[in-house]
Amino acid sequence: MRKKVIAGNWKMNLTFAEAQRLAASIKEDAGSYKHDVMLCPPFPYLTGLSQELQGSTIALGAQNCADRENGAFTGEVSAAMLASISIPYVIIGHSERRMYYHESHEVLKDKVGIALSNGLKPIFCCGETKEIRLAENAELHVDKQLDDSLFHLSDDDIQRVIIAYEPVWAIGTGLTATAQQAQDMHKFIRARLSGRYGAPIAERIIILYGGSVKPDNAAELFSQPDVDGGLIGGASLKAEDFKAIIKSI
Numbered sequence: 082m083r084k085k086v087i088a089g090n091w092k093m094n095l096t097f098a099e100a101q102r103l104a105a106s107i108k109e110d111a112g113s114y115k116h117d118v119m120l121c122p123p124f125p126y127l128t129g130l131s132q133e134l135q136g137s138t139i140a141l142g143a144q145n146c147a148d149r150e151n152g153a154f155t156g157e158v159s160a161a162m163l164a165s166i167s168i169p170y171v172i173i174g175h176s177e178r179r180m181y182y183h184e185s186h187e188v189l190k191d192k193v194g195i196a197l198s199n200g201l202k203p204i205f206c207c208g209e210t211k212e213i214r215l216a217e218n219a220e221l222h223v224d225k226q227l228d229d230s231l232f233h234l235s236d237d238d239i240q241r242v243i244i245a246y247e248p249v250w251a252i253g254t255g256l257t258a259t260a261q262q263a264q265d266m267h268k269f270i271r272a273r274l275s276g277r278y279g280a281p282i283a284e285r286i287i288i289l290y291g292g293s294v295k296p297d298n299a300a301e302l303f304s305q306p307d308v309d310g311g312l313i314g315g316a317s318l319k320a321e322d323f324k325a326i327i328k329s330i
């Protein structure tokens with residue numbers, strides 16, 4: 082049985098004091114969580130929040146890492162730096178990175194490789210835009226994203242990756258994929274994993290859904306057989322909403 086994971090992607094939000102309060106409030110109820118919970122705050126807050134979360138089971142992830150090991154890349158944060166402060170997870174290929182910072186399949190492939198070689202577990206995001214879905218090319222698009230940036234990985238390495246299906250048209254828009262749309266794409270992704278790595282490995286890989294998950298739609302989405310939890314943006318910034326989502330499974 083795959084475990085369920087609920088991850089909060091805080092994006093570029095909150096002051097440090099607000100971030101501490103939010104983390105403390107999520108930690109308060111951690112004893113009652115039946116699933117893995119992860120917070121992905123902005124880089125500067127990672128160290129402070131790991132202290133805040135000490136003694137709890139709540140994990141931390143970064144929202145990005147560099148596509149280079151180290152050196153003269155002003156403003157970048159390397160996977161090795163994240164590993165050196167014991168951060169276990171890193172989001173790679175979020176649609177906002179692809180869209181606003183023009184991160185290509187090649188760059189994302191490099192980031193995945195560097196994250197893994199530094200002992201981090203990538204949360205690899207994929208998903209189609211509205212235009213691509215309307216043109217009925219959503220599966221083709223996601224397939225290419227997986228093929229170009231993930232499917233070079235070895236059997237061992239792919240099992241250290243979490244995949245997040247995040248339809249771009251559902252991110253921050255209030256439009257959520259229906260539970261059936263999410264399940265259909267998750268099933269497709271698992272079938273592709275199975276084709277490439279075999280069914281036993283595909284069955285072990287966690288596939289999260291992201292895109293306007295809220296307390297009132299989380300239970301239905303997460304009850305789908307191939308939806309193993311969520312990557313939550315907006316609703317992860319409100320302690321009550323995020324906790325309600327965690328408890329909805």
Ligand code: PGA
Nearest residue numbers: 252253291292293314315
């Ligand atoms: P959202 O964001 O929940 O605000 O739609 C999800 C994400 O971008 O990971």
